[in-house]
Amino acid sequence: MAGRGNPPEGTPDDASGGDDEYRDDYRSVVFDESFIKAAQLQEFSARERMEDEEHAAVRNRALPSTAETSDGELNTTYGRGSITASRQGIVLVLLIVLAFGTAIYMGVRNPYQAPPQPPAEPMRNSLLPLAPRDQVPGAKPADLFQHSPAAQFRAGADGVTLPPVRRTRHFSESQVLSSLTAAKEYVVSSSLDPAVLSGNAVRDVRLMLDPAQHEQFDQSMDHPRNDGRHSATGWMVRFDPSKTTLADPRIRVSGSMTVQEAGPDALEVVADHVFVYAVRPTQDGQGEKAEEHSSLFTVRREVRFEVDREDLRRQQLSVEQVSMRAGPLPCSADMSDALAPLMAGEEAKDDGAAGTDPYARGRSSASLCGVLSTSSQPSPAAQKDD
Known part of the structure; x- marks a missing residue:
């Protein structure tokens, strides 16, 4: 198999620029190691495809997450990004629920609510x-x-x-x-x-x-x-x-x-x-x-x-x-x-109206x-x- 810098069929016969010039021409189409690791899809091997004819040609890969170890080296792990995103979503939902509940509580306990409508006046x-x-x-x-x-x-x-x-x-x-x-x-x-x-x-x-x-x-x-x-x-x-x-x-x-x-x-x-x-x-x-x-x-x-x-x-x-x-x-x-x-x-008899007592308290019943x-x-x- 050709090296990473060479095209699959080798170096063209009429290439006149040498290896450096060749690498410059194909740099845009060559997949280096970092590009391959960052890919989200991975092709199954030939053996896997022969064992399972109905198997899909590709599968999803968990994205790696890179962390620096104590000795300064980079440690790459896979799948942790989705877990972190899930935790952030849960926290966000909890915050929304807490804010909504607080608003309801304050609305119920609000001492400045509009006063009720006054009752009808007595006839x-x-x-x-x-x-x-x-x-x-x-x-x-x-x-x-x-x-x-x-x-x-x-x-x-x-x-x-x-x-x-x-x-x-x-x-x-x-x-x-x-x-x-x-x-x-x-x-x-x-x-x-x-x-x-x-x-x-x-x-x-x-x-x-x-x-x-x-x-x-x-x-x-x-x-x-x-x-x-x-x-x-x-x-x-x-x-x-x-x-x-x-x-x-x-x-x-x-x-x-x-x-x-x-x-x-x-x-x-x-x-x-x-x-x-x-x-x-x-x-x-x-x-x-x-x-x-x-x-x-x-x-x-x-x-x-x-x-x-x-x-x-x-x-x-x-x-x-x-x-x-x-x-x-x-x-x-x-x-x-x-x-x-x-x-x-x-x-009408000469009965007159009922007498009224001016000393009596309250409303007089006399007509x-x-x-x-x-x-x-x-x-x-x-x-x-x-």
Whole structure:
């Protein structure tokens, strides 16, 4: 075999430059010992290929790693580079996991996290009974409505109309419409639903409320009291079913709704409506004769709602404040649980409102009382037509 500096077939005959010149010409194609040791592939020998015909022609070689011994010589080992790389990868993974765990721990223990959203404000209500000056007029429902200020009112939910819908600074037109729609549904359910009016249903009204107000609502239903926050009639209009029943299911309604921003994250909706109910005594039973003893009961109800972004997502709302004036009622009427109107032919006794003790601590349970104007009652023509 030719030497390392000579080509495989020996020195060409016409080579004129000698060995040095020959080596210079072939230096770029000659494989020295360092090049061979650095190769990653190694060819199998002829014997190995004869013993195993299916054996691959070449195999991978472990790269050598060179270290200097104590006597200054170079010590070459194979395969240690891959082991070192594996250890470095493991260390890197451990460092990443440690950093990620530390970030989670600091996030959980961070004392500067954003404060939770404040709970919904409790509902506040004011209820004012309106006492008539004279006897309550009685007639058939159609005659009563025709000769009253409610003659041109719409019937039922048609009387609860929405205002023109426009976007605000922080809420889109669709969000404003959603808040108005939720408020209308609450007004209709809490003031016009026959099941609610009869005192037999409260669930539908409760479902419309922000969950933060459920506890107050439940307390108002279970233990109603005239303290400005726990009156059942603050949440809804309902009558004492043992005394009062509807003489006509078509309740007359007129009013308005407005909406404005209560801040960058909430809308305020105000629903101000007059509801006129044709009622009669429960003990009169059914039939045309019973209808002749019907009378009108008027409720002026202003409800102030707040609808935040979470309420919009859940299609719920918060009732902030309710102001209600209703009559004909006696001044001494307890309106906290249910309404018991004066019926046809009855008049308010000279009982006056409950006395108020200025020395008593806390909120007074005494009710104020107003006078129901004669002009708000059906005219005498209603009874004459009957």
